[in-house]
Amino acid sequence: MELEDIRREYTKGGLRRKDLLADPIAQFDFWLKQAIDAGLTDPTAMTVATVDESGQPFQRIVLLKDVDQNGFIFYTNLGSRKAQQIEANSKVSLHFPWHPLERQVHITGVAEKLSAVENMKYFSSRPKASQLAAIASKQSSRISARGVLEGKFLELKKKFEQGEIPVPSFWGGFRIKPQSIEFWQGGEHRLHDRFLFSKDAEEWHIDRLAP
Ligand SMILES: Cc1cc2nc3c(=O)[nH]c(=O)nc-3n(C[C@H](O)[C@H](O)[C@H](O)COP(=O)(O)O)c2cc1C
Secondary structure: OOHHHOOOOOOOOOOOHHHOOOOHHHHHHHHHHHHHHOOOOOOOEEEEEEEOOOOOEEEEEEEOOEEEOOEEEEEEEOOOHHHHHHHHOOEEEEEEEEHHHOEEEEEEEEEEEOOHHHHHHHHHHOOHHHHHHHHHOOOOOOOOOHHHHHHHHHHHHHHOOOOOOOOOOOEEEEEEEEEEEEEEEOOHHHOOEEEEEEEEOOEEEEEEEOO
16 A cells, blocks of 8 residues: 555535634534534644744644633643643643544634633642643653653652642643644645634634635
8 A cells, every 4th residue: 555545535525614703613523522522533633733932833732721712732741841831931822623524623823721720720620640640741842761750649649648639830731722723624625625713803704725
């Protein structure tokens, strides 16, 4: 099998302007719910793209933990490579690849840190092992061996055997305030449908883009 022979037709029926909701967050919620209901693996997984100081882009997957009119929320280590890049340049892009539904959503926006109260609320809802792992891992730093990480985890497990685990100061969330949201639906003969919502003076404008 040659890679160039791998292709498929997109047959789910496309996306028409009349079927699009006027509010892109409502449209996103609708598609996300369909992705969850369809049983997709990791339906909330999204790629976050950031750039470093030289303009070099980086991408990685994180999990969407909330979305509303204020933006898209994910949690991470605040000393991580992505967090350092966001500190220097808060412009990011998000991408949801929902292949089985022949859909993708592409978002551009600006990241801001969540409040300590928001961080605490989510941190305390996580399983204890995840809380410990978040403390044990100095995300994105170089380590000599896996044993270092496991040793730290066991040490913390012992330390916090009883009682609540405090939210570490180096852990928290980002909210991405969207500037644009594009909905892509595969179409027959590669005639896909693309609708771009762009925010201008707090108003959303819709344009159809060529595929
Ligand atoms: C399915 C999946 C979900 C992930 N979710 C998160 C997440 O919510 N937060 C996070 O910091 N990293 C998450 N990761 C790990 C990131 O992709 C990445 O490796 C890590 O955040 C370090 O990225 P950085 O060094 O660019 O900062 C996830 C990875 C996968 C594959």
